[in-house]
Amino acid sequence: MIQSFKYDSSHTIHNIVSKKYYSHLNQRKIEQKGKTMIKRVKGFDPEFMDYASKFESEINRGISTLCILSIINQYDDEGIHGYQISKDLQEKTNEILIIEEGTLYPILRKLEEDGIIKAEREKTGRRRKFYFITEKGRRVFNFLSGFFSKLTEAIAPLFDVNVKLKRDQYFYCPNCANKIDLSNNDINFCDVCGHKIDPELKSRGFLNE
Numbered sequence: 001m002i003q004s005f006k007y008d009s010s011h012t013i014h015n016i017v018s019k020k021y022y023s024h025l026n027q028r029k030i031e032q033k034g035k036t037m038i039k040r041v042k043g044f045d046p047e048f049m050d051y052a053s054k055f056e057s058e059i060n061r062g063i064s065t066l067c068i069l070s071i072i073n074q075y076d077d078e079g080i081h082g083y084q085i086s087k088d089l090q091e092k093t094n095e096i097l098i099i100e101e102g103t104l105y106p107i108l109r110k111l112e113e114d115g116i117i118k119a120e121r122e123k124t125g126r127r128r129k130f131y132f133i134t135e136k137g138r139r140v141f142n143f144l145s146g147f148f149s150k151l152t153e154a155i156a157p158l159f160d161v162n163v164k165l166k167r168d169q170y171f172y173c174p175n176c177a178n179k180i181d182l183s184n185n186d187i188n189f190c191d192v193c194g195h196k197i198d199p200e201l202k203s204r205g206f207l208n209e
Helices: 027-042 046-073 082-092 101-113 135-159 198-203
Strands: 005-007 097-099 117-121 129-133 170-172 179-181
Touching (some): 046 129, 082 097, 082 101, 082 129, 135 179
Antiparallel strands (some): 117 129
C-alpha cells in the first residue's frame, strides 16, 4: 500500500528521515501514515536516496501545479483560499499529495503572475485571498490536463496500471490532446491547435449528421 508523504521542495525523500522533519509531525500521524515508508527509507544507501530525492521532486513539481489548477477550477464562481486548496488536495488524493505552505504559495504567485489565475482579497472578515482561474488559465488547464490524461493512459501498461478516461464526458483532440468538454455542442474546432474535430465527434455519435 502506498504510504503518504509531504511534498515540499525542501522535504524530499532524503529529508523525511531527518529530526527536523519529525518535529513537524505529531507521533500519531507518523505511526499511522509514515511508519512503513520511513523504515524502508532508513535502509537506503546515500547514493540511492540522493537520486530518488531529485527524481521525486521533478515528478511532483509539475504534477503539483496541475493539481492545484484542477482544485481552483472546481471553485469557478466562489473562488478558493490557500488553506482550502491544501485541504482539498490532501482529501482528494487520499493524503498522498500534501503540499506545504512554503511550496503552495510560491506556485500560486507564479500562476497569478502568468495570468493563469487571479486573486481577490476578502473585503471583510479575515481578508483572505481567494483564487479564481482566468479564461487563459482555463484554456491552459484543459490542454495540460488533456495531455496528462493521454500520457497517463499511454504509459499505464508500462507500470501494469489500468487507466480509464471519461470519454463520454470529454473529447481529447487527436492532434494536440487538448481536453474538450462535450457538454458544449457548438465546438467544431480545437481551441488550442485549431484542428477540425467534427468528423471524430460524428463518428463517435456525439454530433448529428
